[in-house]
Structure formats: structure tokens, C-alpha cells
Amino acid sequence: MKKIGLIHSFLAPLALCSGLITIPAHADTQVVRYQEYPGSILHLSNWVMREKGFCKKQGLDCQPIMLANGPLAQQAAAAGSVDLIVSSMDVMLQAVAKGNDLMVIGPLVKNNIYSLSVGAKVERPNAAKGYPENMKDLANKRIGVTARGSGTEMYVKSLMRGAGVPLDNVTFIGVGAPSSAYASLVANQVDAILSWDPIPAICNATKQCSVAVDMRKGEGPDVVKAMNGGFVVWQARREYVQKHGAVIDKFMVAQKEAFDWLKDPKNFEEAKTLATERFKLGDVPNRDKVVNQVVHDMIGQYDTTLNPQVVDGFNQFLLSNKLIAKPVDKTNLIYKSKNAS
Template identity: 30%
Template structure:
């Protein structure tokens, strides 16, 4: 990703290495810029993925600056790694999957979603045109299935789909396929028969006829059919102690995201694409617009957690995450998210 042209923006994108070298100060401690503006570092679990589009779009629209907060966005392709940076105190927030808040609570840590960006995963199980006998999740047995990384949200969702359709997890092979070009390479060279991924990767695969969508978790309809309910995914989550100690700052950041979600709901995919950095579309702007259009149904319009969503996520994790399974009865879902900042109208 080319990021040097953004260096002078009000909200800068900085690599993880810069954050690590910035000093030993724990970023869960509130900081301000020279003019007294609150500073917030947010790690995004794949900043150019459509599922996390609201983070960069909020910057591009100028809503962080309008809210009076200096936000630094940084990129970490793996959601699990992004989570680790928050726990280590290198950042104050993460734009990643809500399910990490549940997993971390099972480990004795309090993390909560303060703005819910998506009500469904925004992902799809795609299968290679070369794969034979793979027409539904019932056919997962004996297949090589790609996930972002073991223990990731894509991994747990794949396990859930398999088991729900009568295929034990041990009967298929899990392959770390990453995302983007690495995922596409695995799909085309036989490294995987199918796998769970997001747009714009999905759009590239289908447009080039390298594969097809088998199970679509980008829409409410598809998600309910596959998982039995809504599965809130991309969100802005933060350490509970930081949230409690910095409500004014958190309210400003969450409020900026809410403005963005409303903006997305009232503008076309082409208009959204036009606001994003030009290099996000690569050499095919039309394909990027299509990927936004295909995935936009996943977004909330108000940043509020959808009713019943946390229960679905807990059901999935409580079945396949050993950590959550061992502590499922102790999980307090009310501590994994808050609507205080999104329902307040800030």
C-alpha cells in the first residue's frame, strides 16, 4: 500500500513499525497534540479491505477532524495481529471483527465495541472453478479450505459452516491463505479448493471467472440462512478502561464513524469509491465500485449493535474456540459492546 502521500493529512496512516518505535509509552493512556487536540491511534485489520472501508472513509470525509480529534490510522492485514497491538497498548483502538471482544473477555480482558460498523461478516466462501464436487458446505470433507489465518474469524466461521452441515472439522484441511493476491494465488494454483475471503478479492475472483461464490455472508439474507442469525463483524473496539476514562474523546471518534455510516447509506458505491484513496481501486476502478456495491449491505446505518447479533457470535465461538468454550457460561455480552456513544447522537 502506498501511504507516503497521506503523510500530511490531518489523520495520518502510519505503519506498525513506526508505532513500535515511537516509544514505550502505553497508548491506552490519553495523549494530546501540541494544540491540545485529543490523539487516538487506531489499527485497522486490513485497511484496504471493503469490510473496513469506514475507517479510511471517515478520514477522507474529514469527520475525525470535524469532531476535534487527531486520529492516526495504521494497517495490520491480520485481525488477530491487530488485536494483539491493542492488548499490548500500542494503539487505543482497533477496527476489526467484534468477535475479538468475546475471545478477549474469555481470557480475562475487557474490550468493547464502541461503534458497530457491520451487522454481518461481509465475507463469502468462494470455490475454485477447478474444484470438483464442491457445491455446498456439505461437500467440505476432503477439501483444502483457505482462511486468513488459524484462529481468525474466517477460520471459526468455516468451522461453523462445516459442522452445521455435518462435516467434522477434522475431515477437511485448513490452509492459511491470507487475503488479496495470496488468496487468489492459492485458489488458482490448487493450494486451496475454496476459502473464506472479502471484497475486493471476491470481486476479482468472480470477474476473472477464477471461481464463484458458494456461501454469501455479505447480506443479511445470506448470513441468516448460513448462520441462523445476524453476525455483527467489523467494529471499532477499545480497551474498557480507556473508554471509561476518556468518554469525551471516545464519543467524538464514535460519532465520526456514525456520520460516515449515515453517509454510506445515502450515497452510491461509485460515490464512496470516489472518496477513497485512488490506489485502493488498483487498475480497475469499475471492479472496485462493484466490490463496494456487493458488500455495502453489510454496513449498519447508525453504528448501533444489531439486536440478537452478539448471541449468534457467542454461539459460533462457544462451539469452536477452545478459549471461549471453556468460559462460555461466564461471558457477559453486555460488557463486549456499548451503544452509549452511537445512540447519544454525538
């Protein structure tokens, strides 16, 4: 997608542009400018941080900077126009391999965000067997990915290889972000799609498709599972980290407080309101049911723990797909708070 550039259209009208707009801070607060993907449900916790006062409580003026994909955010960080950026770790490690001196400063989403969904018209004699057996049903089929050569195509190939299903006659078709991917699936232009939220919720609500492999829940081959434990992460340039460790610590505390607020069931309806004010779902059937599931699923994906070994899993995935020439050195790659025990 380039991955979290990942999280487009439904997950964002995530797409197109964004301005680097900042707001003056009060003298007694510290400004932190962080990336958001426009309209993405991924940032529900950020909306809570601001709206429920968790940033203010930490003495922060949290200023979102709208940037539509990971590489664009990396460029903005290098130029000094944004402080904190976010993407799946594979996008980050490819940038580090090319000399962009980024550090992981903390987790946002623990596990893989992708799922493989199959159209209702596709014959699936192995559907009930689950992964890896159900991948046999996709031999010789047309599979939609965000774009040819994208990370989503790499994930499909990993799923197929892990199941021992030959790729010889699989046809990959670029179908874009979730909104256009779903449209292609329903129009029978493809047999399956590798995409992300809210596709699982839409499949569940409409019955036009079903999820065959839900990597959010730890399904898939070992090479994919090895990337769980720190899939979507916050990052910053090393020079920023060295100068602003206290700001980073406060930001991560505010995020944890937002997570805790979201995970309290009594706040779910208010969380839905915050989400629907900013997350543009578009015209989908059973809208309320879809919104409920998308918000519920997003809350469940947030996590404050980061397993350092996940870097090894991402390195192996990138190497196996020839996206990097050698493993990225994980020494000093992950920020360690001075307040950590």
C-alpha cells in the same frame, strides 16, 4: 485470521508492519488514535472521516495507527499506544476471556464478512440449490483457509456441519490472505477458499471461481447467522472508555456522517478515488469492474446499529469450537453513550 487481523492483503497489503506514528494536534482539538489495518478497504469510512472533514467537525484530530492484526492491536491498547481498535467480535471476546478488559464502543460492519468460493474447475451438481445442499459438492475436497486452526477453518467446519456434510475426508490447507488464497485456487492447489473481500468481486469479474456461500448476505447455518448484527466492532479498554466517553461519542458521530456521505450515490465516484489512493488491489483482471464492486460492497456492509444479542451468538460459536471455556459475561460489555436516548 485471527480474523480481522482479518482483512489482509487485497483487503490489505494488510499484512506486515506498521509504525505507531502520531501527529501533533491543534490545541482546540482532541486527539483520538485508532487502529487501521494497512491498506484495508474496511477503513474506507475512516478515510472519508478525515478527508471530508467529519472528524474536524466534531473537534477531533483522528490519527490512524497501523496495526496488522487484532491481537497486536489488543497489545497496543493495553500499552496505551492506541485508543480505539477494531476486529470481529470473536477475536475481541477471546481476548476478554483471557483477561483483556475491552469494551465494545460501537459497530463498523453489521454482518459476517466471509464467503466460501469454489474454483471453476470443480464439478458442482448441487450449485444451483444453494446452501445447505451445495455443500455436498465439497465433500472430500481441499479447502483453503488462512491458516490451520484459524477462525476461517472454524467457519468452514460450521458450514459443513450445518449442511450435514461429514468432515472426515475434507483437507484443510493454509493459503493465507485473499491474494495468495485466490492464486492457490486458480492454480488448482485447492478446490475452494474461505476468504473475504475482494474475492467475491474477483470471482465475479474473472469467472475463475464462484461464491457458494456468501455470509455477508446472511447465508449459512443458524450458528453463523447468530453472529450477524454486530460482526466487526470498535473497541477500547475500559479505563479509556471511563475517561473519554465524550471523545468516543464524537468519533461515532463522525463515523455515522461518513457512512451517510458514502451511501449517497452522488459521492460514489469520489469514494472510489479515495479508495484507490489507499487500497492496493494488485494486478487483477478487469480491475475497474473489481474496484467498483469492492467499493459498492464495502459501503453496503457499514451499519450504525448493534444488536446486543449478537454477543450470545459469538459466545456459542466460540464455545462450540472450544475457543473459550465459558461464555463471556456481556454485562457492561457494550458501551452506552450518555447522549443516547
